[in-house]
Amino acid sequence: MTLVLGIVGHPLDHSVSVPMHMSAIFTLGIDYVYLSFDILPENLPHAIGQFKKENIKGFNVTIPYKETIMPYLDDIDERASRIGAVNTIDNENGRLKGYNTDGTGYLTSLREQTGFDPRGKRVLMIGAGGAAHAVAYALLEAGARHITIANRTREHAEVLCRHLGVYFPSASLQSTGMDTLDSEGRTQTDLVVNTTSIGMKGAGDIAMDFTGLDRHTVVSDIVYNPLETQFLKRALRAGLAIHDGAGMLVHQGAESFRLWTGIRPPVDVMRQAVLRALQEHH
Ligand SMILES: NC(=O)c1ccc[n+]([C@@H]2O[C@H](COP(=O)([O-])OP(=O)(O)OC[C@H]3O[C@@H](n4cnc5c(N)ncnc54)[C@H](OP(=O)(O)O)[C@@H]3O)[C@@H](O)[C@H]2O)c1
Known part of the structure; x- marks a missing residue:
């Protein structure tokens, strides 16, 4: 069964994270997909409930939810809790755990x-x-x-x-x-x-x-x-x-990817995808 990853934020037009993670997924040939979830603030609690129900494997969190999503999580990694923000959520056997890879x-x-x-x-x-x-x-x-x-x-x-x-x-x-x-x-x-x-x-x-x-x-x-x-x-x-800032984007993404899949992704492939996406959309 295809495992679902993604990014949660608002607004999320042309997120560079989608092509970045999809390039790693294609290169590795693994059965994952990385989607964009543009969620309005009032829908965030419901969306998190749905993510758990649908067994979404993991997602990144971006503006404006890096802090506000924390109370909805089951667990927060110690480093992320000291930083006071999460950018990565991993579904660990039905429990959502927050990390910070920024x-x-x-x-x-x-x-x-x-x-x-x-x-x-x-x-x-x-x-x-x-x-x-x-x-x-x-x-x-x-x-x-x-x-x-x-x-x-x-x-x-x-x-x-x-x-x-x-x-x-x-x-x-x-x-x-x-x-x-x-x-x-x-x-x-x-x-x-x-x-x-x-x-x-x-x-x-x-x-x-x-x-x-x-x-x-x-x-x-x-x-x-x-x-x-x-x-x-x-x-x-x-x-x-x-x-x-491109290297930070690639390396925080690579660390999130490793947390979700257990695989170290090809960072050069991800970097090329980021540079292409930035040229095409921005
Ligand atoms: N390269 C990467 O991987 C990566 C990762 C994360 C974030 N980022 C980028 O980092 C930036 C900040 O993200 P964030 O999550 O920290 O946002 P944030 O929590 O909303 O913080 C925004 C910061 O920018 C300041 N600011 C905003 N507009 C300003 C203006 N017109 N004049 C002076 N200061 C202004 C704010 O000052 P006040 O406190 O006065 O409001 C605050 O310090 C964004 O551009 C984001 O895309 C890049």
């Missing part, structure tokens, strides 16, 4: 594309939303020494710092608004990462000047549509190493 996906991709090792490093992270929780957690887990979190709503950055401080008491964590990015960047920064949706679909840019940054600083953006955001284009022009 943070490890980010780190694997960052290391792969730039060779960056977070141990002992200073990070300037822009944004304090769901993805920021996972990225900051992964960087601290990998030994980052200091993170400044800059966010439009400063209170959200403060809350995230307090939350992370519980699990990483020896790390140095600082919150700020978006207006101090230039001065923050000049304070010995090894990695600048944008985790906000600024730059998505080509809209907008982060108001940060790169001229004050040290030459070794890596500039990273988790937005993958477009692959080269204005933020990354300016960093390249300033002669800095860059890291784009």
Whole structure:
């Protein structure tokens, strides 16, 4: 019997996850299908009930459900519960268990594309939303020494710092608004990462000047549509190493796939499918 996987979110037009996972399924020749489930917020509880009833094997969760879906799950992996968000649900013998593969996906991709090792490093992270929780957690887990979190709503950055401080008491964590990015960047920064949706679909840019940054600083953006955001284009022009969001998408997806199927999927095939889908639809 064909096992069903998928992605749950709203809105979900042209999800890149569908071709990405289907490319792995086709290459491996396994009896799975990966579908898109665009679900309105008021229908989420009912949909989860149906997923259990129909024995859906697993699904990814994206905007806006990464946190709100948590109370409906039977179990949550310890790491996901510490991060405070899930992006992967696995149906384990009728029980839905939540995981978070965003943070490890980010780190694997960052290391792969730039060779960056977070141990002992200073990070300037822009944004304090769901993805920021996972990225900051992964960087601290990998030994980052200091993170400044800059966010439009400063209170959200403060809350995230307090939350992370519980699990990483020896790390140095600082919150700020978006207006101090230039001065923050000049304070010995090894990695600048944008985790906000600024730059998505080509809209907008982060108001940060790169001229004050040290030459070794890596500039990273988790937005993958477009692959080269204005933020990354300016960093390249300033002669800095860059890291784009496609690798995070591929590696978080590969880890979800492994959780559901027990098989390590072909990441290069998935990456090609992502790049093709981005060219075709966006
Ligand atoms: N590459 C990947 O695999 C991957 C994985 C996950 C997410 N993402 C991308 O990451 C981005 C954020 O996702 P998320 O789940 O963290 O979303 P989220 O929880 O809604 O958080 C959004 C963040 O962006 C900020 N923001 C939004 N619009 C802004 C604006 N106009 N000006 C300044 N700040 C703004 C928010 O600030 P406030 O707190 O002030 O609202 C918040 O910090 C999305 O573009 C998503 O596609 C990529």
